[in-house]
Amino acid sequence: xxxxxxxxxxxxxxxxxxxxxxxxVDLDIDPGEMVAIVGPSGSxxxxxxxxxxxxxxxxSGLVEINGVDVSRVSDRELSGLRAAKLGxxxxxxxxxxGVTALDNVAQGLVYRAVPPRDRRKLAAVALEKVxxxxxxxxLSTRLSGGERQRVGxxxxxxxDPAIVFADEPTGNLxxxxxxxxxxxxxxxxxxxxxxxxxxxxxxxxxxxxxxxxMRDGNLL
Amino acid sequence: xxxxxxxxRIGDAFGLAWLGLKARPxxxxxxxxxxxxxxxxxxxxxxxxxxxxxxxxDQLDRLGTxxxxxxxxxxxxxxxxxxxxxxxxxxxxxxxxxxVSAAGLVxxxxxxxxxxxxxxTGGLSLVAxxxxxxxVLGASMxxxxxxxxxxxxxxxxxxxxxxxxxxxxxxxxxERLIYADGWWLSxxxxxxxxxxxxxxxxxxxxxxxxxxxxxxxxxPTALYLRVIPEAVDDITEVLPSTVNPENPxxxxxxRPADALAAREAADSALTQLLIALxxxxxxxxxxxxxxxxxxxxxxxRMEIGVRRALGATRRHVRSQFLLESIMLxxxxxxxxxxxxxxxxxxxxxxxxxxxxxxxxxxxxxxxAALGIGAIAGLYPASRASRIPPSEAVRGSR
Ligand SMILES: Nc1ncnc2c1ncn2[C@@H]1O[C@H](COP(=O)(O)OP(=O)(O)OP(=O)(O)O)[C@@H](O)[C@H]1O
Ligand SMILES: [Mg+2]
Numbered sequence: 001x002x003x004x005x006x007x008x009x010x011x012x013x014x015x016x017x018x019x020x021x022x023x024x025v026d027l028d029i030d031p032g033e034m035v036a037i038v039g040p041s042g043s044x045x046x047x048x049x050x051x052x053x054x055x056x057x058x059x060s061g062l063v064e065i066n067g068v069d070v071s072r073v074s075d076r077e078l079s080g081l082r083a084a085k086l087g088x089x090x091x092x093x094x095x096x097x098g099v100t101a102l103d104n105v106a107q108g109l110v111y112r113a114v115p116p117r118d119r120r121k122l123a124a125v126a127l128e129k130v131x132x133x134x135x136x137x138x139l140s141t142r143l144s145g146g147e148r149q150r151v152g153x154x155x156x157x158x159x160d161p162a163i164v165f166a167d168e169p170t171g172n173l174x175x176x177x178x179x180x181x182x183x184x185x186x187x188x189x190x191x192x193x194x195x196x197x198x199x200x201x202x203x204x205x206x207x208x209x210x211x212x213x214m215r216d217g218n219l220l
Numbered sequence: 221x222x223x224x225x226x227x228x229r230i231g232d233a234f235g236l237a238w239l240g241l242k243a244r245p246x247x248x249x250x251x252x253x254x255x256x257x258x259x260x261x262x263x264x265x266x267x268x269x270x271x272x273x274x275x276x277x278d279q280l281d282r283l284g285t286x287x288x289x290x291x292x293x294x295x296x297x298x299x300x301x302x303x304x305x306x307x308x309x310x311x312x313x314x315x316x317x318x319x320v321s322a323a324g325l326v327x328x329x330x331x332x333x334x335x336x337x338x339x340x341t342g343g344l345s346l347v348a349x350x351x352x353x354x355x356v357l358g359a360s361m362x363x364x365x366x367x368x369x370x371x372x373x374x375x376x377x378x379x380x381x382x383x384x385x386x387x388x389x390x391x392x393x394x395e396r397l398i399y400a401d402g403w404w405l406s407x408x409x410x411x412x413x414x415x416x417x418x419x420x421x422x423x424x425x426x427x428x429x430x431x432x433x434x435x436x437x438x439x440p441t442a443l444y445l446r447v448i449p450e451a452v453d454d455i456t457e458v459l460p461s462t463v464n465p466e467n468p469x470x471x472x473x474x475r476p477a478d479a480l481a482a483r484e485a486a487d488s489a490l491t492q493l494l495i496a497l498x499x500x501x502x503x504x505x506x507x508x509x510x511x512x513x514x515x516x517x518x519x520x521r522m523e524i525g526v527r528r529a530l531g532a533t534r535r536h537v538r539s540q541f542l543l544e545s546i547m548l549x550x551x552x553x554x555x556x557x558x559x560x561x562x563x564x565x566x567x568x569x570x571x572x573x574x575x576x577x578x579x580x581x582x583x584x585x586x587x588a589a590l591g592i593g594a595i596a597g598l599y600p601a602s603r604a605s606r607i608p609p610s611e612a613v614r615g616s617r
Contacts (some may be wrong), residue, residue: 010323046614050610055529055610055613056608059542074533075533075534076225079533080225080531080533082226083226083531085224086529088526096523097243098294107526107527110226110228111228111527111531112226112531113232114226116235155530
């Protein structure tokens with residue numbers, strides 16, 4: 001059974017003028033898959049990712065995340081779904097300033113009511129996994145871009161989510177660092193994680209087992 | 221669908237709010253300062269006035285409300301402002317009057333020495349008094365002894381505290397003399413606790429017999445009566461015609477306790493004004509907090525987006541910002557309450573007042589601060605909670 005199921009998904013941003021960002025997308029993603037979504041700017045990649053990640057709802061069509069039809073759940077339950085089953089990585093890292101790498105990662109478990117001690121233990125494990133075992137007590141503002149993104153990835157995976165979404169995770173990094181991040185994502189996928197990544201970079205995308213191309217709100 | 225509920229521990233809710241405040245320490249401190257100042261002002265005002273009132277009540281207790289002063293009213297014809305010779309004995313004859321003491325202004329000037337010009341009397345006067353005056357007034361001797369029966373015929377005086385200070389007499393270790401129209405008088409005591417009798421506080425008191433021997437006849441100019449408390453009103457009524465049957469309108473009756481009551485009323489009016497000003501400061505502090513919180517919500521869009529992505533519900537976001545606002549104001553309130561108590565302590569110590577910071581005032585102040593924080597945070601928090609997660613994580617792009 002696919003972990004993500006999209007059927008005839010449409011998303012129109014109410015205008016004026018209204019923008020039809022997604023126009024009838026059908027897509028299945030199975031557990032353990034690693035998918036790259038590529039496409040030109042404005043083609044609707046981020047919009048699609050937000051729909052798949054339950055950050056937004058479709059104007060019409062079916063979005064089923066981990067067996068949950070998002071049209072049938074409340075905003076609260078959708079939040080619960082994100083807390084329990086989904087992880088997000090952002091192009092601009094979005095770490096809390098003035099907070100250590102460890103505590104940033106531990107934030108990934110705050111909305112699951114994991115006690116602070118356990119949170120930090122799990123955060124330490126996640127940081128080891130992304131290769132930052134020696135940077136745990138560094139403030140996020142004192143880390144390099146690549147290190148920050150590793151912290152971002154650790155925060156996304158600390159709760160062992162069913163799917164990890166990443167919107168241009170290498171967009172703010174140089175090519176060498178980007179390569180490291182891609183390798184890390186591939187490693188995580190090899191370890192069983194389902195990963196959906198948006199990227200502009202066709203070279204990077206070519207390393208992914210599955211690629212989905214978008215144009216004008218449609219899959220090619 | 222219960223297994224998909226987001227849950228935030230109470231401790232974490234506070235923790236997140238604390239993180240938010242800690243991330244911008246300078247701004248947090250400055251914002252809380254407004255509330256702290258308002259609260260400190262109110263607590264200090266309440267504390268100081270309560271301490272002052274405690275002192276006033278002490279004074280009132282000591283004084284008693286059953287002391288009546290009888291003086292010569294300002295006659296319409298402007299005759300001498302004195303009472304009839306037999307006024308003391310007439311007053312004493314009223315049943316419920318327990319004790320009478322007379323005082324008579326002597327028409328001389330007193331000075332430190334005869335070398336000082338007559339005009340520079342420093343507003344001091346010589347008053348002839350009965351030996352029991354200090355007892356009837358409920359006053360006390362700061363040092364030395366009063367001009368009681370044994371000294372009534374001697375050329376000696378007791379000074380009021382103000383008089384002593386103006387004459388430069390601070391102790392009685394050596395014999396101290398003052399000069400009164402050709403006579404040198406020896407100071408045998410300094411009376412204290414005469415705050416409600418400014419005329420006596422600024423006088424040198426001498427026995428009636430001694431005064432008359434030196435300066436001729438002295439008429440009583442004031443009577444002090446201790447009466448049975450229940451009879452105060454009745455006595456007040458009959459006093460004028462008793463002490464001055466011919467000119468009852470030339471008698472002025474006052475109760476020193478009334479002066480205290482008036483002072484208390486004035487104090488509490490001032491207190492209320494100051495509290496009102498403090499409240500305005502609080503209001504301004506509250507608006508400042510609301511302002512800063514709105515700004516904070518705008519700046520922290522991405523944090524809000526990340527938290528929503530991590531599973532925070534709208535309510536979690538709202539509670540985070542609301543708690544931040546409450547903690548901001550609450551810490552301001554705590555600091556302000558401490559500051560206000562400190563100011564009160566300092567003032568009370570300085571003035572020798574009995575310290576009395578009402579616990580309700582402290583608790584009320586902190587509660588008020590928390591309430592202000594909650595109200596100030598309401599709008600920003602609800603605004604933060606209504607930012608759609610998909611828009612928030614798009615950041616400022
Ligand atoms: N909130 C919004 N309201 C209106 N239109 C929007 C909104 N968000 C996005 N759009 C429009 O929807 C379309 C798809 O946007 P989206 O961000 O999904 O593109 P993208 O493929 O991620 O582009 P990029 O590669 O530049 O990030 C664009 O035309 C965009 O202008
Ligand atoms: Mg995009």
